[in-house]
Amino acid sequence: MSNYKSKEMLSKLGPLFGLILLIIVVSILNPSFLSIANIFNVLRQVSISAIIAFGMTFVILTGGIDLSVGSTLALTGAIAASLLASGTDPFLTMGIALIIGLILGAINGVIITKGKVAPFIATLATMTIYRGLTLVYTDGRPISGLGDHYSFQLFGKGYFLGFPVPVVTMVIAFVILYFILQKTTFGRRVYAVGGNEEAAKLSGINTDKVKIAVYAITGFLAALAALILTSRLNSAQPTAGESYELDAIAAVVLGGTSLNGGKGWIFGTLIGALIIGVLNNGMNLIGVSSFWQQVVKGIVILIAVLMDRKKTV
Amino acid sequence: MIEMSGITKAFSGNVVLNNVQFELADGEIHALMGENGAGKSTMMKILSGIYTKDAGEIKVDGQVVNFKSPKDAEKLGIIVIHQELNMLPDLTVTQNLFLGKELTYGKTGILKTRQMEKEASQLLSKLGLNVNPKTRTGDLSVGKQQIIEIAKAIASNAKVIVMDEPTAALTDREIETLFQTIRELKAKGISFVYISHRMEEIFAICDRITILRDGQYVGVRNIPETNFDEIVAMMVGRELGERFPERKSTIGNTKLEVRNLTVNGLFHNLSFKLRKGEVLGVAGLMGAGRTEVAQTLFGYRKASSGEILIDGKKVVIKSPIDAMKYGIGFVTEDRKTQGLVLDFTIKENITLTNLDKCASSGIVNQTKENSMVAKYIEELKIRTSGPEQRVKSLSGGNQQKVVLAKWLGTEPDILILDEPTRGVDIGARKEIYQIINQLAEAGVAILMISSELPEVIGMADRVIVMQEGKLTGEVMKEQMTQEIIMQYATGGEKGVQL
Numbered sequence: 001m002s003n004y005k006s007k008e009m010l011s012k013l014g015p016l017f018g019l020i021l022l023i024i025v026v027s028i029l030n031p032s033f034l035s036i037a038n039i040f041n042v043l044r045q046v047s048i049s050a051i052i053a054f055g056m057t058f059v060i061l062t063g064g065i066d067l068s069v070g071s072t073l074a075l076t077g078a079i080a081a082s083l084l085a086s087g088t089d090p091f092l093t094m095g096i097a098l099i100i101g102l103i104l105g106a107i108n109g110v111i112i113t114k115g116k117v118a119p120f121i122a123t124l125a126t127m128t129i130y131r132g133l134t135l136v137y138t139d140g141r142p143i144s145g146l147g148d149h150y151s152f153q154l155f156g157k158g159y160f161l162g163f164p165v166p167v168v169t170m171v172i173a174f175v176i177l178y179f180i181l182q183k184t185t186f187g188r189r190v191y192a193v194g195g196n197e198e199a200a201k202l203s204g205i206n207t208d209k210v211k212i213a214v215y216a217i218t219g220f221l222a223a224l225a226a227l228i229l230t231s232r233l234n235s236a237q238p239t240a241g242e243s244y245e246l247d248a249i250a251a252v253v254l255g256g257t258s259l260n261g262g263k264g265w266i267f268g269t270l271i272g273a274l275i276i277g278v279l280n281n282g283m284n285l286i287g288v289s290s291f292w293q294q295v296v297k298g299i300v301i302l303i304a305v306l307m308d309r310k311k312t313v
Numbered sequence: 314m315i316e317m318s319g320i321t322k323a324f325s326g327n328v329v330l331n332n333v334q335f336e337l338a339d340g341e342i343h344a345l346m347g348e349n350g351a352g353k354s355t356m357m358k359i360l361s362g363i364y365t366k367d368a369g370e371i372k373v374d375g376q377v378v379n380f381k382s383p384k385d386a387e388k389l390g391i392i393v394i395h396q397e398l399n400m401l402p403d404l405t406v407t408q409n410l411f412l413g414k415e416l417t418y419g420k421t422g423i424l425k426t427r428q429m430e431k432e433a434s435q436l437l438s439k440l441g442l443n444v445n446p447k448t449r450t451g452d453l454s455v456g457k458q459q460i461i462e463i464a465k466a467i468a469s470n471a472k473v474i475v476m477d478e479p480t481a482a483l484t485d486r487e488i489e490t491l492f493q494t495i496r497e498l499k500a501k502g503i504s505f506v507y508i509s510h511r512m513e514e515i516f517a518i519c520d521r522i523t524i525l526r527d528g529q530y531v532g533v534r535n536i537p538e539t540n541f542d543e544i545v546a547m548m549v550g551r552e553l554g555e556r557f558p559e560r561k562s563t564i565g566n567t568k569l570e571v572r573n574l575t576v577n578g579l580f581h582n583l584s585f586k587l588r589k590g591e592v593l594g595v596a597g598l599m600g601a602g603r604t605e606v607a608q609t610l611f612g613y614r615k616a617s618s619g620e621i622l623i624d625g626k627k628v629v630i631k632s633p634i635d636a637m638k639y640g641i642g643f644v645t646e647d648r649k650t651q652g653l654v655l656d657f658t659i660k661e662n663i664t665l666t667n668l669d670k671c672a673s674s675g676i677v678n679q680t681k682e683n684s685m686v687a688k689y690i691e692e693l694k695i696r697t698s699g700p701e702q703r704v705k706s707l708s709g710g711n712q713q714k715v716v717l718a719k720w721l722g723t724e725p726d727i728l729i730l731d732e733p734t735r736g737v738d739i740g741a742r743k744e745i746y747q748i749i750n751q752l753a754e755a756g757v758a759i760l761m762i763s764s765e766l767p768e769v770i771g772m773a774d775r776v777i778v779m780q781e782g783k784l785t786g787e788v789m790k791e792q793m794t795q796e797i798i799m800q801y802a803t804g805g806e807k808g809v810q811l
Contacts, residue, residue, distance in 0.1 A: 183676055183677055184672075184675045184676050184677060185668045185669060185672045185675050185676075185677060186675060188661065188664075188665075188668055188677065189668075191654075191657070191661075192654050192657070192661075192665055195654035195655070195656050195657055196650070196651075196653065196654040196655065198650060198651050199645075199650070199651055199652055199653055199654050199665070200654070200665070201613070201633060202611070202613060202633055202643065202645060202651055202652075203633070203665040203666045203719065204633045204634050204636075204637040204666055204723075205665070206632075206634060262654065262656050263656055
C-alpha cells in the first residue's frame, strides 16, 4: 500500500519537477533570473494569477468552470477604487469589495444549480454582464486619484518580514484553501461532487450548496486579486483582468487537476501558476519576442496535458 | 431459413451461452423467452453479427455463415430493432428512413430529396401508416416510430426482423397496429424473432417459442400446444442451488407505510407496509417501476401523489437529505454510477454519508474516521490492501460491501436494497445475505428489490410483486414459489388485487 501511495504521490509531484527544470534552464540562459529582485518580481506577478487560479481549482474540482473571474476582478476593482477615491475607509472598502466578489460568484452558482445552466454558458453570460457593468460603472475610463491611504498601498506594494505583501497574501490564501480542501468535510464534498455527482447526491450531500459555495469562493478570491492589482497600479482599469480566466484554467490544468472534476489538488495549481510566471519572466529575460512567447506558452500547456494523459492511461 | 446450433459464448471466462440452439422458419414469428440474464440478447447479438460466437454453427437458407460484423448480417437481410429506438428525433421521417443509404446523383453527394420522399410515402402507405414523410420524427408517437423502424428494415430488404421488447412503451391500440403490420409482413414471408416478457402478447402473435435459462437451451414449443404454466415452469425451473443463511428476527410494528404512492407515468397507487425486523422483497420484471419506487421513497424522485408514513406519522421527503433524517438508507442498483465515487478511496466512500460524525466544526478528525472505517472493513470482511485503496480497483463483491458499509455508518432504521447482489460472486453473496440478516435481527426494516427469484424466496419474509407500475400481488413466505411470483410479474393470471 505504501508503494501504491508513493507512486501516486510521485505522479502528483510531476509539475513540481517541471517547474524546477524550467528554473534551471532559465537561470542557465540568463543568470540574472535568480536575483532577489527578479524573483520577488515574478512572485508578485504570480500572486494575482495564483489567487484567481486557487478559486478556479475549487470550481474545476466540482466539474465546473468559471469564465467570469476576470470580469469579477474588473468590477470589484473599479468599485474599490471609486470608494477609495470618494474617501471611504480603506478597510471598509476592502471588505465591501470582497463581499461583492463573493456575491457575484454566488450568483454564478445559483444560475448553474437552480437554473440548471451549464457552467460554461452561465459564466460566459455573467462574464459579459460583469464586464458590461464595469464599463457602465466607470464610464469606460480608468479610475485614479485613490488618495494616499498607507494601509491600502501596503496591500499591493508593501513588504512584510522582507517579503512582498501580495506574496504573503497568496501564501496565506494557499494555506487556508489547502486546509479547507484536504482537511474539512466541505473539501471532501467538493471532491465528491466532481467525482460522482449522482452518488454524492444519493449520499445525502447537498450538491447545490457545495457548488454555490465554490463559485462564491472563486468570486471572493477574484475580488482579493482585484484589491492587490488596484493597490499596485494605484488605479482601476475597466479592461483589467481580460483573459485572466484562461491563465487561471491553464494553471489549474498544468497543476494536474482534471477538467472532468474530482481529481487534483491546489498545490498543483500553485506550481502551475509559478510555471506560467517563470515562463513569462524567463522569456522576457532571454529576449524572446512577445509574439513567440504566446506560441511557447501554448506548447508548454499542451505538453503538460499530453504527459498527464499518458500517465493516467 | 435460419438454424443456429451449438452456440456457445463466454465473456472473460464467464459462460453466458452454452450449446444453445434456435431455429426460424420462413414467415414465422418465433418468441424467445427467459429470465433476465438467460442469454436472449446475447443470442440475438450473435445472430445479428454484433458478437462473434465462440463455438457453434449458423446456417442461413442452408448455407453456413460466419458474421464478423452487423453489416454481414444485414447483407443477408437480418435486421435488429432495439428496445431503444434508433431514430434521430430532429430528422424527418424520410431522412431517418434513408439514413446512411441516401439516394444521390452519382457520387456528388447531392441528395435526391424528391425521389426519397416519394419512395418513403409509398413504403409508409404499404405499411398502412398515414404519416407525411416530411414530419419531424420526434413529433410522432412511439408506436408510429416503431413502425417506421420496421419500414426502415424493409427498405433495406429485411428477411428476418429481430424485435427486442417492441411493445414496452406502446399503448394497447398502438400494439394492435403493430401486430397487424407484423402479420401482414409475415404473410409476405418475412420472419420475426420476438423477444418479450409479456406472455399474452406471445400467445397472441407468435407461432413458436424457444426458452432459455441461465445460458442453456431449455426447449421449443408450438404456441397452440403449450400454456402459460408450462412456459413459466420452463423459465424458472432451476433448483434453489444457493444456500441462504437462516435468520432469527422478530418482526415488530409497522415502520414504514406507503399509501397510494404515484409518480405519473412510472407507477400508480402503490400501497404497502414494512415492519421492523422484516425483509420485504419487491419482485417484478425489469421496467416494472421498482427502482423508481425506491428512488421516490428516498426523495430522489418527486411523488405526484400519495403518502409516506414512518412510525405512523406522515412525513414529507423531498430529498435524500430528508430521507436520511428519517433514518432511511438506500443501496442503489448501480454501484458504479450511483453508489460509489470510483476515484475515492474505500475510506472516503464509506464516510461519504456520515462524514459529520467524524468531524467537529467541519474539520475531519482523521483518527475517528480511520477507526470507523477499520471497523466496517473488518465487520463486512472487505478484502483490501487497506482503507486508502481506491474503490475502482476492488472486485464487484467488495465494492458492494463498501456501499453497504457506507449506509451501515448512518445506522438506518429503514434500509432499501436495490439488487443487492448484482454482479457479486457466490462467496461474497452469502456474506451480504448474512449482513442483511444481522440488520433485520437488529430490528432494521428492509425493503429488498431483486430480480432473482431464488434470492427473493430465500431472503424475504414477504414479497410484493409489481408489473408495469402496478402492485399485482403479495405472497407470504409459506406460499412463495417462483411460479406464483412469475405469474404476478408477467400478468399471466390475474391474482388477488390489492
